[in-house]
Amino acid sequence: MQWMAWTMPTAIFFVAIATLLVIFTVLAIRFPETPRHGVLGMETTRGDRLFIVLLAAAFLNLAWLGLTDLSQWWGLLISLIVAIPIFRWA
Template sequence: MAWMAWTWPTALFTLLIIAAIAVLTVMDVRRPPVTRKGFLPIPTDRGDRFYIAMLGLLAINLTWWGVTDASPLIGLTLSLLWLAVAMRWG
């Protein structure tokens, strides 16, 4: 992976996304998703909430990295909190 300027936070972020997609695939095979309505203004199933959460993760991380010089792990932590909230109550 020397062709790309990987840092620990970006590598961890990428690995977490890959792991989440793998977990969602297994969950969908074992237990089909159910559509429900949470705080998001549309009825969503597990995959929809995950996609919306991923868009939020991207926005939070890019904003964090662009606005502050603080540790990228803080932005990653905020992103993971958003993921948990969107998946649980979204």
């Protein structure tokens, strides 16, 4: 896999995404849930909210990267802060 030029941050990112998917799969099997209506006005499950959070984090981090010269860790922190209300009320 050397042709892919893996770096440690890239590997950590993909391991984190894979871990989240496994955790949410286990949660769905162990604790099934019924979809709920949130502020988005549509029914969402844990998996739907995870997908929304991942999309929001991607867009926030890309905007952070393109619009600021500050450390990308701040973009990650903002993404985590945004994830809390999405999981709570979406």
